[in-house]
Amino acid sequence: MAVNTNAVGKRYPPVTYAVGREKIREYAFAVGETNPLHLEVQAARALGYRDVVAPPMFAAVYASPAIGPALFDPEVGINFALMVHAGQEFRWGPLVVAGDEIETAVAVRDISERGGAGFYVFESVSTNQDGDTVCVGTWSNIVRGG
């Protein structure tokens, strides 16, 4: 398959996600978290957090509204029927807690072709309302030839 690399380096408008207490709890239950920091306000406050703490992988929630437009960008040209999520990296900064507002900016880091498959790599940088980088994500997708 031929890949179009014109979109490499393209940046998308940042998207802000407001972190809700019940959303953290819903997510924590869905992934089986039992640490009361994620579930009980009093437990979080007892350890000095303002509110319930998001599990690190909640990054998948607050970053996804920013990743979506890049994945679906016609200029990137991913064929979804043939796409698989091949790899993922997150690097975390300060913890996210309920009440935070997280702004995520996404860029196309790489598009390449190897062995008849297309490789698409996106980077997300998520920043809280204090300007701290709370998470940097690297999202790798493979589109099989076809």
Place this chain on the structure above:
Amino acid sequence: MQPGDQIPELRVTPDKYLTVRYAGASGDFNPIHIDEDFARQVGLPGRILHGLWTMAQVARAQTDAGGGPHSLRRLQVQFRGMGLPEHELVVTGTVHELRDGVAVVHTVAEQDGKAIIRNAEAEIAVE
């Protein structure tokens, strides 16, 4: 944590409706995860687990080992094969090295003896 140490094993069996709950919690409603008929039509054995749910189990094994969510600094995974509901998932890991107060853990998630997350590496801050 010392090089060669195993982190505590994490075992979890996603129930039949887990993918529906995770879809709602995460916002990822791709029908391959929630619609049995659709999944079969596109050649899958049935609904498959969300990769990021499985990665969250790998993350949970690290934060349990590290003493809380603050300890996990980095996690990198490769997704392989397909995770299935109602099959037990087993996450194991070994401390590979210690550097500057950070334990580098090599970790894997398996179902039925097959790795569905492999070549995964975590960095856990050690107190």
